[in-house]
Amino acid sequence: MVHCAGVVTEGDLQYLSGFNNEFASEALPDALPEGQNTPQVCPYGLYAEQLSGSAFTEPRHENKRTWFYRIRPSVKHTPFTKYTRPEVGHPGTYPVPVLTTRWDDVDPNPNQIRWLPFKMPEDSEDVDFITGLSTVAGAGDCKARMGGMAIHVYTANRSMVDTAFNNSDGDMLIVPQQGALTVRTEVGVMRVPPNEICVVPRGVRFAVEIDDEKLVRGYVCEVFGVHYKIPDLGPIGANGLANPRDFLTPVAAYEDRECEFTIINKFQGAMFQAKMQHSPFDVVAWHGNYVPFKYDLDKFMVINATLFDHADPSIFTVLTAPSGIPGVAVCDFVIFPPRWAVQEHTFRPPYYHRNCMSEFMGLIKGEYEAKKGAFLPGGGSLHSIMTPHGPDAKTYDIASTEALDPVKVAEGTQAFMFESSFSLALTRWGEETCETVDSDYFQCWQGLESNFDPSWKKT
Template sequence: MEKKAFVNSDGDFLIMPEKGRLDIQTEMGKLMVRPGEMVVVQSGLKFKVSLPDGPSRGYVREIYAAHFELPELGPLGATGLADMRDFEHPIAGFDIDRTNWEIVYKITGQLLHANRITPLLMLSDGLEITCHHADPSSLALLTARSKVPGTPLVDICVIGPHWDVMDGYGPPYFHRNSACELITFVTVPSSGTFRPAFESGIVNYQTVFAPHGPLAAEHKTAVEEKLGPTYNYDGFIIEPSSPLLFTEFARKSPKFKEHDVALWKGLEPTFMKHVDQVNARLKAAGLPLLVQGN
């Protein structure tokens, strides 16, 4: 998997090599998995696999609707089953390669391809931004519980017309959710820090684990305009924990549009502006330096 990464948005992978080691790099860091060991790669994590011993074979188990976790010990006692100390975890690393990568997304059983810079950049999946934008989940009006603790089947968030008083960056930060986002506006403000990229009555959809955030034009406006109280939008957000599928009628509609990635062109991770300072500190500490790709 040279210059290639995979992300499973459908479920967790349990991988057990039977022959040949697996050198696995994820957004959390690196893991060397040997025959006789197993590794769990949770849904939504981008990862690549290298084969230091040549061809490898083994077993892969994929699960849906839940995550792998340690069993409850119960009456078996502290040593009856696997303990946390029996497991290893990756050590955080940084990959600031700026060359082009291919990313394969598995969503609802389909394989989709995308090209972008390294998906294994630590610290963030996009830009590091200081903001004062409230999490829309705090506006949840209704929720439906799922069988997974802490994961709702769906949240309904209502954003009523309101005044925003901010002393920082306005649009939502670049992020990704373990749920989908389906957003629509009842009314669109004539002015304000946050200007939707679509009209009222139109639905905007972001699938599960898809990185997203304000467009380049929105970012520029928010940075340059004079901040003050703004009367903001009226709409609602539906956040299901499972991907949504579009009907053929919707997909064939002349109003169906996919986001043009050029709308985000020009945005750069602010972390990249500080690579020299980071390398200076790493050198002083006797640690390996960050190597920037071409």
């Protein structure tokens, strides 16, 4: 039987309002103990259990943990055994998904890579969020917990049933592109449609449900050993970019249900499973600051150049997973939302660029302003460290001659980027098996001709 604090709807969320504040939620009155975390007997006969997302001795402002008060402790399960995902898909139709952290399966490839929209499951396939996860690229060691990341895509046509996922390796930033997700977690339920994102921290068990078994697709950025946070603003001041008050976390919602339930655990890059005879979503009350959260990308306060030149894309950072070096990220989540372009005497699209960071881009909807008509929703691109990239020839020609009147850029569009200081390695799935690699991507720059005129004089 499912219980919750009222009916679980999209509105059953509370403001996160910061990333280190204490939050509390209870689905039954007085389910949270008063004055201490572990009374001899918890209210309603519940078990107290702490989930720690940081070392006990980290500075207070960095310390992350949440106390659960649950019907049964999560330790009540059978031993973990190796889990092999069902081999859905077959060459020529839906590609067999591969989830991996092995970065040496294929030789390094510095070329610009673009993927057409990643293929959806066939009607004959039963694919849920976990069986449909495929790793595109990544770097770093999930065992060392000193930083690293993996980029996955997901496609699915059914909900997870009596199954939950536990990622022991990293936080998962989920970016829906097609179809809404209902993400059921130990602390409550979030509905996440396209143009919203959610983050499930390492170790929080969750299941993904989809509406009426519709097709869904999206992107996932997993970071090892660090957590996502909102970036510091520096000279921008106190306001701008993603405002803390717009992040939402679930309220307590529990189910007291006895059934055979499977916990799928990603541990050191490998997959394991354990059985329990009850639902893991039995947390009646909780308090802490280590919780899943969601964010609506339409609420991003855009900062932009207002006189000349093209500002660096860092001004569009929604979340960052920092490394141990100040200002250098394991991963920045950057968006390119609708905004006004007003610069004078300026080439307004993104400038041609070689970068000491890796840049994976995806498109949620619309047309990306630097690759109109060719970079499609549900696809992606990877521009590796120091590999040049920039607008295609058609975009360059238009932007070099158009009248520089104020114009709304990217209306109806939402592109994003996972930008990392790591040199990302492609997986075999990402380079070969997924079958949507655009082998003609390089052609989009071949029309860039020399305009050099040694006799040119400034007028």
